[in-house]
Amino acid sequence: MTAIFTNIEFLDEATKDDVVALIAQTVSKNAQYILVIIGSQSSICIESMPAIAAATPVSLNACVIPGVVFGQHYSYSGILILGFKGPITSLLIPDIGASHEVLCQQLQQFVATNGTLGSAGIFVDGLSHAVEPFIATVYENLGSDRILIGAGVGDLNNPFNMCIANEQGCYRNAAILFCYSNSFKLQVEGKHDLPQVAGPYLVTEANANLIHSLNYQPAAAVFSDAISTVSGVKIAQDEIGQYLRSYPFGLKQLNEEYLVRDIIAVKGNSLVCVGNVAENSLVYILNATKDVLIAAASDAGKLFSQKLLPATADQMRFVVLIDCISRALYLGDDYQLELDAICEQLQQDKILTGVLSIGEIKNTRQGAIQFLNKTIVLGGL
Amino acid sequence: MPNSSINLATLELVSIQYEITRSLNANDDLRSLCRRYMETCIRRLSVKAAYLYMPTLVAGDLFSDSEVSHSDWGRVSMPSIAACYPEQISAINTIFNQVLAQPETEQVETQFIEHNGTFYQLFTLSKQAIFILERNESPLPPQVINAITPAVKDLFHACRASLQHSQVVNEVEKRKQAEQQLTYIAFHDELTGLPNRTRLINVLNQQIQLCGQHNNSGALLYIDLDNFRDINDSLGHQVGDDILCLLTQRLQGICIQGEVLGRFSGNAFVIVCPNQLMEQPYLDALLLNVHQCFDEHYLIGNRSIDVNASIGVTYFSAISRDAYTVYMQGDLAMSKAKVSTGTSSVFYQQDMEKQIRRRYLLDADMRTALAQNDFFMVAQPQVNQHGEIIGAELLIRWQHAELGFIPPDEFIAIAEKSGFIIPLGEWIFEQACVCITTLQHQPLKKQIKVAINVSAKQFYQPEFIQRVSALISKHKIKVSDIELELTESAMLEDIQLAVTKIDALKQIGFELSIDDFGTGYSSLSYLKHLPVDKIKIDKSFVSLIDKREDSRAIVEATMLIARTFKLGLIAEGVETAAEVTTLSNMGCNEFQGYYFHKPMAINDFISLLTT
Numbered sequence: 001m002t003a004i005f006t007n008i009e010f011l012d013e014a015t016k017d018d019v020v021a022l023i024a025q026t027v028s029k030n031a032q033y034i035l036v037i038i039g040s041q042s043s044i045c046i047e048s049m050p051a052i053a054a055a056t057p058v059s060l061n062a063c064v065i066p067g068v069v070f071g072q073h074y075s076y077s078g079i080l081i082l083g084f085k086g087p088i089t090s091l092l093i094p095d096i097g098a099s100h101e102v103l104c105q106q107l108q109q110f111v112a113t114n115g116t117l118g119s120a121g122i123f124v125d126g127l128s129h130a131v132e133p134f135i136a137t138v139y140e141n142l143g144s145d146r147i148l149i150g151a152g153v154g155d156l157n158n159p160f161n162m163c164i165a166n167e168q169g170c171y172r173n174a175a176i177l178f179c180y181s182n183s184f185k186l187q188v189e190g191k192h193d194l195p196q197v198a199g200p201y202l203v204t205e206a207n208a209n210l211i212h213s214l215n216y217q218p219a220a221a222v223f224s225d226a227i228s229t230v231s232g233v234k235i236a237q238d239e240i241g242q243y244l245r246s247y248p249f250g251l252k253q254l255n256e257e258y259l260v261r262d263i264i265a266v267k268g269n270s271l272v273c274v275g276n277v278a279e280n281s282l283v284y285i286l287n288a289t290k291d292v293l294i295a296a297a298s299d300a301g302k303l304f305s306q307k308l309l310p311a312t313a314d315q316m317r318f319v320v321l322i323d324c325i326s327r328a329l330y331l332g333d334d335y336q337l338e339l340d341a342i343c344e345q346l347q348q349d350k351i352l353t354g355v356l357s358i359g360e361i362k363n364t365r366q367g368a369i370q371f372l373n374k375t376i377v378l379g380g381l
Numbered sequence: 382m383p384n385s386s387i388n389l390a391t392l393e394l395v396s397i398q399y400e401i402t403r404s405l406n407a408n409d410d411l412r413s414l415c416r417r418y419m420e421t422c423i424r425r426l427s428v429k430a431a432y433l434y435m436p437t438l439v440a441g442d443l444f445s446d447s448e449v450s451h452s453d454w455g456r457v458s459m460p461s462i463a464a465c466y467p468e469q470i471s472a473i474n475t476i477f478n479q480v481l482a483q484p485e486t487e488q489v490e491t492q493f494i495e496h497n498g499t500f501y502q503l504f505t506l507s508k509q510a511i512f513i514l515e516r517n518e519s520p521l522p523p524q525v526i527n528a529i530t531p532a533v534k535d536l537f538h539a540c541r542a543s544l545q546h547s548q549v550v551n552e553v554e555k556r557k558q559a560e561q562q563l564t565y566i567a568f569h570d571e572l573t574g575l576p577n578r579t580r581l582i583n584v585l586n587q588q589i590q591l592c593g594q595h596n597n598s599g600a601l602l603y604i605d606l607d608n609f610r611d612i613n614d615s616l617g618h619q620v621g622d623d624i625l626c627l628l629t630q631r632l633q634g635i636c637i638q639g640e641v642l643g644r645f646s647g648n649a650f651v652i653v654c655p656n657q658l659m660e661q662p663y664l665d666a667l668l669l670n671v672h673q674c675f676d677e678h679y680l681i682g683n684r685s686i687d688v689n690a691s692i693g694v695t696y697f698s699a700i701s702r703d704a705y706t707v708y709m710q711g712d713l714a715m716s717k718a719k720v721s722t723g724t725s726s727v728f729y730q731q732d733m734e735k736q737i738r739r740r741y742l743l744d745a746d747m748r749t750a751l752a753q754n755d756f757f758m759v760a761q762p763q764v765n766q767h768g769e770i771i772g773a774e775l776l777i778r779w780q781h782a783e784l785g786f787i788p789p790d791e792f793i794a795i796a797e798k799s800g801f802i803i804p805l806g807e808w809i810f811e812q813a814c815v816c817i818t819t820l821q822h823q824p825l826k827k828q829i830k831v832a833i834n835v836s837a838k839q840f841y842q843p844e845f846i847q848r849v850s851a852l853i854s855k856h857k858i859k860v861s862d863i864e865l866e867l868t869e870s871a872m873l874e875d876i877q878l879a880v881t882k883i884d885a886l887k888q889i890g891f892e893l894s895i896d897d898f899g900t901g902y903s904s905l906s907y908l909k910h911l912p913v914d915k916i917k918i919d920k921s922f923v924s925l926i927d928k929r930e931d932s933r934a935i936v937e938a939t940m941l942i943a944r945t946f947k948l949g950l951i952a953e954g955v956e957t958a959a960e961v962t963t964l965s966n967m968g969c970n971e972f973q974g975y976y977f978h979k980p981m982a983i984n985d986f987i988s989l990l991t992t
Contacts, residue, residue: 100413100416104461111462136420136424139423139459139460140416140420140459140460140461141460141461141462142460142462143460143462144429144430144460200392200393200396202392202395202396252393252396253424253425253427254425254426254427254521254522254525255427255518255519256427278400278421278424278425279400279403280396280399280400280403281396281400281425282392282393282396282397364427365427365517365518366423366427366428366429366516366517366518367429367430367517368423368424368427368428368429370424
């Protein structure tokens, strides 16, 4: 990705001085825009970033994310500093829950400046209830001709903390959008390969990310019955919490992979998902196992490499990874195997660089933008 | 839930159909409704874009200019900036034309077009709408199209209902605006934009009610511009209007605590001070501010105009009968203020109300009194230095059936104001003619001249001369037997016209005298132009003339004028021998007053002459 990056710096344990020094180094390499990605367990505080951004001669945004990846190494406390070559423009939307009219006004202004072609990145507060309507509004205004890759940011352990910053302050419920106003198109590949083990179930009552009933029955009871049948072990409703990471929901889509919705909690008889589930949608129960996840990671890497255009492959040094934090949490220490599996499929001179995210964002095959769960997204230019 | 492959497919289709249909939220406006529907289609049907087209004729002003992509069609799309324009594809454009040409039906037709590897699924409703789903790679499966066709029909129906609803809402809104406009016009003055009389009356009635609730009182300022008619007549109505607008601005500048300022009538403004403001220091300050509005000249164009006002102030409370009564009190107090020169204010007092009631009563009764002969004439003889009767002034009297004797000064002032003085003056003139006719039939030793008073209004009537000439002819009397008395102030109202009229009257043969001479501050410069025959020295100078030097000085000056211009001279209001002696010594030889004769009935006067 030398076409767009001046450099990418990684530090596993960084001090504020280290960050300032690396930013200065990135500026010296003629970066036109800098993105600082801070692991959620880093000692670097997002609140320190506005002053650093203000002192930096180029535009700078920062965000907190569960973890970062560099090469075959992943870290919850590390930081990444990404320097972008110009021309690149960025937009910070301070409130993604603002009215549709306000959001359209901000995005249309951005489109008027940057056009509708090229590639874009998006970092959005992944714990905000407004994520999906916001992404729909982004698609409405940016259109289908701009290839987009992005991640949900935030700190799972501190959901109400600020997670995005620029020189003017820190924000939650916000988003950063940056794009190249040229015709280079990102190569993006996304995959989860999770098999369906039960279903379909009609979502008969739901509200945003809460599923109340499936097939007119309490959702938690239907879920516990289903995974009991699949696993062959009787699982009571109050025990299903420990099985949630293994059995996400998959929303049926025409000609597309299941859209995964991780279940993160049980609330009475309702199931709490990461991302919205519409009433009357059709869901299946998928099964995530170590082997499936690692195999899917390998497949994703292979597919990405195969589809990469030779001209792009020659220039590219970094391959961007947006990987769901739920995969890392499920795999635990075995997550390293997933990274190794991806790297094995990439050319040796490529460096995997990316994040462990709260939801992944990419275009569908049709061009629409989707907020995914439990998915690996690889991007390169 | 069964899991067979047939049922699975059916369930999927039902799920798609339900989800898309349910996205049509009845509470959404049309744009939100379309947006939500198309978002659901994109997500659920894995399509790239969705487009809804409607003829502009059907959609009204739903579409902005940029959304009208075809002369007869407008579109909304998702994404909104889609660079693709399916309507420009020839095969699709043909379908657009067909949809407009087809007879109207409720049947949704589906058609499929492939163009350069992109698949367009069209849903059409003749003359109403076209919905297009755009997809890459592969077309939508036929069973999905069948499943969503009813959902698209629902979209069309929802759009139509929403548009009809919008049209109704627009109509209602327009009507509401028209009603608001009418209400505004009904309650506001067109020139100044201030509340008008109707609104002021409503406001005051409300304030009176509030006084009852809070057990306190409010105040009303009635501001009437002095001589405003003169400004309109001399400088034009546009200047008058400009002054009213400037005054409005000044008054608005001082009504900043919740007072209600309004234009009550042509040149009358009103300030209603709400009860919660009512403390005397506040009212004093407000009144001072109102006075200051008239301190500075009004600059209209290059002209600096001095405007004064008379201000009546009255309080109101729960015991006030109604707004009309309060306004009448303000008006009455204002009338009292009119007596003063410059801007002045007068507070209403209760006895003013009695006066005004009596005034209204007399004004109303005057007309019937004339018809019922409640008016009658008396004669006050005029004598020479020997006490011989040389003439008489005929005076009108009114014996009211209920109120008894009404002083002439009182009812004549009312008649002057109401205009009734003109028929009344004509009646007086006729009575004088009758009196002269009677005298002509008496064996009198000497010719007697009868004098009557002519009011300014009557005198300046354009047809005054013709009317009195007609009466003279009717009664066949000599014109020289009648002397017309005009007050000095009446002559000064329009000196040029007065001279012209007096000349004309003299040519006919009338004699004219100046009544109340000395009270109108006449200037010698124009007195010489007035072709009158006699001066009547006002009784205010005659009274106690034997004791008052200042009166003597005035009378001496008057005598000098009379001698200079060869005018007759008579002193009126003579009541004592000392006054007679003093006047005689000064050279005045004709008198009228109680010392010689009180006013008396005409018959008594005739008897007096004949004995």
